[in-house]
Amino acid sequence: MKKTQLVKLHSLLIEVKSFALVGHVSPDPDCIGSCLAFKKFLEFYGKKRTFFVSATGSKSKWFEKIAPRLRPLPAIPTKCETVIILDCADLSRVDAKDFKVSQKTVVNVDHHISNTGYGDISIVDARRSSTCEILFDIFCALRPEKDWLKNISKYLALGIIFDTNNFRNQGVSERVFNIMAKLSKHIHIQRLIKVLTEIKFYSLQEFCRGFLRGKTIMDGKGFIQFVNSDTESDWYSDFLGLVKEIDITCVAKRRSNFWQCSLRSKKHDVNKLARQFGGGGHKRASAFKFVGSRTKLIQALESGLKKAINKSLEKKSLIPKS
Numbered sequence: 001m002k003k004t005q006l007v008k009l010h011s012l013l014i015e016v017k018s019f020a021l022v023g024h025v026s027p028d029p030d031c032i033g034s035c036l037a038f039k040k041f042l043e044f045y046g047k048k049r050t051f052f053v054s055a056t057g058s059k060s061k062w063f064e065k066i067a068p069r070l071r072p073l074p075a076i077p078t079k080c081e082t083v084i085i086l087d088c089a090d091l092s093r094v095d096a097k098d099f100k101v102s103q104k105t106v107v108n109v110d111h112h113i114s115n116t117g118y119g120d121i122s123i124v125d126a127r128r129s130s131t132c133e134i135l136f137d138i139f140c141a142l143r144p145e146k147d148w149l150k151n152i153s154k155y156l157a158l159g160i161i162f163d164t165n166n167f168r169n170q171g172v173s174e175r176v177f178n179i180m181a182k183l184s185k186h187i188h189i190q191r192l193i194k195v196l197t198e199i200k201f202y203s204l205q206e207f208c209r210g211f212l213r214g215k216t217i218m219d220g221k222g223f224i225q226f227v228n229s230d231t232e233s234d235w236y237s238d239f240l241g242l243v244k245e246i247d248i249t250c251v252a253k254r255r256s257n258f259w260q261c262s263l264r265s266k267k268h269d270v271n272k273l274a275r276q277f278g279g280g281g282h283k284r285a286s287a288f289k290f291v292g293s294r295t296k297l298i299q300a301l302e303s304g305l306k307k308a309i310n311k312s313l314e315k316k317s318l319i320p321k322s
């Protein structure tokens, strides 16, 4: 973390009166957890005019459980001087109605490898498990009061647990466990995990019917799952990750006029794949939007995957090309 960015952020927190906190579209627990953690943190600086903005964030079940009384604003208030954008790789993904950057100072904290560095103050580290993990370090460095962690722990843990897939993916590190040890003094970790992983299907029939909507591609190496709701998608991604022969999964959610696609892979760089479609994210998990029919999406993915897989096989080949 660059000290100059931290110093700039510190003076901003002293000088500015009103802040808007916003994440990415289709917000996940890391995104909302980091917004709520930052909002709480600003209270230590006596900032009362802080607004949590999310055009889409209040619908999830876990959101209702974590912050039942919070009602996000759909747009950034015009008088707001500074916008803090969290867990969001580029400006086109900001989850606020009619968002324009002009005349606002933008602070960006993020861990996506595809981050474009758009903030006036940008603290971005793709080696970190989550935005919440980066925030923990920022808050430690700025530490306004002795017991600052008490009311913030819940929100930071939410992001770390979710983005490490319950401490199971490559984001997990010694640092993550050290942070969790500190957070665990104030929260009940198992309870948070339960909130995030509760069963999302009403019946076995519903679950099986869901799989029939999916399509195997690349001779079984890839699988596209079509889902109807946000709550279904993580569950299918997790389940498909257990199938040995599948290298890459794409979960596609139907939106009004496009598909919201999320990619996961055990060995391939899906950030590069998502970039072919104008998206991005992380090496093992990324996302993109696709406009077109179901068949077009399958075709596009199949040819995109072919390119991506062949390229990485070429790299790994030990036989020199003649």
Ligand SMILES: [Mn+2]
Pocket (backbone or CB within 6 Å): 030, 031, 087, 111, 129, 130, 131, 163
């Ligand atoms: Mn994240």
